[in-house]
Amino acid sequence: MEIGISTFLESTPDPKTGQVISHAERLRNAVEEIVLADQVGLDVYGIGEHHRADYAGTAPAVVLAAAAAMTKRIRLTSAVTVLSSDDPVRVYQSFSTLDGISNGRAEIMAGRGSFIESFPLFGYSLDDYDELFEEKLELLLAIRKSEKVTWPGSRHRPAIRNLGVYPRSVQDPLPVWIASGGNPESAVRAGTLGLPIAFAIIGGMPERFAPLVNLYKQAAAQAGHDPSKLQIATHSHGFVGETTDQAADLFFPSTQAQMNVIGRERGWPPYTRDAFDAARTLRGALYVGDPEFVAEKILLLRKNLGVTRFFLHVNVGTMPHRELLRAIELLGTRVAPIVRKELARQGAQE
Template structure:
C-alpha cells in the first residue's frame, strides 16, 4: 500500500460524525412572503449563520461560489475571510470553489491567507460548476469543461504539496520554480483539498485513483445510489494502491427540520421549488420531494426523529466522516434559519454524535 501524497483532513472518530452547514449564497425572495433582503443583508446573514453554527457546536461552515443572478457569493473567499474574523473555532471551507474558471495560484494564495487569519481552520473543495454561465462570463470555452477542471485541479494539488512549482499545461502559462506564498502554518504547509462530486461516477472514480477525499453533493433520490458512488470511489482508491478507509468522504444536501414532518415538507417545498426555478431554470418535482419522507431517501427533511434516523442510516451506508447541511436554500428567512440551527444543536447533533462515535 503506497503512501498518500496529499494533505488530508484530520478527523477524530471518538467525536463521531462531523456535522456542519454549507451555503451557496443564494439571494432569492422568500416564497411565503415575497420579501427579498438586500445583497448586503444576505452577506451579513451568512456571517451570522457561521457564528450561530459555531455556538451550536457544529464542526464546519462552508460557502460556495456562483457568478449568476440570484446569488451573492461571487467573491466567496472574501466572505470566508470575514467569517474567519467573526468566528474562532469552527472549521471553514469552500463548497465549492470552481477551479475550472479560476487561477489555482490565486485560489491557493487566498485560501492560505484565510488559513492564517483563522489559525489553521481552512479547507478547499474544488468543483467544476453545475451552472455553466460563468464560463462565458469569465472567458472560458464550455467545450473545455472536463479538460479545464482536470488540469487546474492537478495544478492546485501540486501547488499545495510543493513549495517550488514547475508546471506546464494547456490553459495557462507555465510555472518555473515558482514560490507560491503564503503557506499555511502547519507541518505540511498545505491545506486539505477535496474533489467536489455531483452526479458523475467517473469523477468519483478519478478522485479515488488520485487518492483525494470527495465531497459528494446530493439533491434527492435514494441514499443507496450515493452508497454505490462512494463504493466506486473507494474501489478506485484501493486499485490505485491507497488505503481507501483513510481517505475521507463528505456528503451534503438539503436540510430542514420542524417538530412535525408534514409541516417541514409543506414549509420547505416552496423554497426548494421556487429557488431551483430561479437559479437552475427548473423546479423540484413535488412528488419526488414528497418521497423524501421515506427513511431511505437522501433528503434530510422532517421531524427531528426522522432526520436523526436518516443521518444514522446514511452513516451506516457511507461510513463517511462529515455531513454538511444546506438550510438556507430558496430564500429561507433568518428567523427560520435560527430555528433550524437551534433544533440541530439541541436535538439532532447530540444524538448523531453519540451513535456515530467509535
C-alpha cells in the same frame, strides 16, 4: 462523523412577499450563521461559488474569512470552488490566507461546477470543461505541495518557472476535496489522487450512491492509498424544525420556488408537493423533519455509505433569517448529539 451546513447564499424573491433580500444583507446574514454554527458545536460550514443574480456567494473565501476571526473551532470550506474557471494560484492564496486567519481551519472543495455562468464570465469555453478541471487540479495540488512551483503551462495557462506562492497555509497540506454530483470519473479521480470526496445528493435515494463509494475506494486502493483513512462527505437539501410537519411546511415554499427556477433552465418538470413529500421519507434525499427524524436519516446514510461528513444544505431559495438560524441551532444542539451518541455506542460495541 462531522455535521455541518452548506449554502449558496440564496438571494431570491421571498415566495410569500415577493421581496428580494439584497446581496449585502445575505452576506452579513451568512457571517451570523457561521458564528452560530460554531457556537452550537457544528463541525463545518461551506459556501458554494456561483455567479448569478440569485446567489450572493461569488467569493466564498472572503465571506468565510469575515467569520474566521469570530469563530474558534468550526472548519470553513468552499462548497464548491469552480476550479475550472479560476486560477489555481489565486485559489490557493485565498484559502491559505483564510487558513492563516482561522489558524488552520480552511479547506477547498474543488469542482467543475453544475452552473456554467463562470465560464463565459472569465473567458473560458465549455468545450474545455473537463480538460480545464484536470489541468487546474494538477496545478493546485502542485502549489500546495511545494513553496516553489514549476509548471510547464498549457493552452489555458502560461508556464510558471520556479516561482514562490504565498502565503503558505498553516495546515500542511491545505485540505483539498473533490466535489461530485455523481460522476464515476470524479470518484475514480479522487480515489486515485487519495483526496477526500463530497457527493451532492439532491434527488433519488442516497443509498444508490453506494456503487460510487465503492468505486472511489477501489481506485484509492489500486493507487496505493488506504481507503479506511479517506473521508467521504455528502451534501443534501434539508431543514430542521420543532416538528416534522412544521419543518416541511416552512421549507417547501422556498424550495419549490427555487427548484422551479432551476428546473425551467434545465428542462425539469415543475416541482410539486408530492415530489417534495416523497423525497423527505426515510430513504429519500431531503433531510426535512424534527431533530430525531433528521438524525435517523443521517445515521441511515452513515450505515449505507460510510460517510464521515454530512452537509445539510439550507436554505434552498429565500427563507426568513430567524427560521434559518433556528434550524442551524437545532442541527447543532439536538441532531448532532443524537448522531454522535449513537455512533459512540456502536463503536463501543465493536
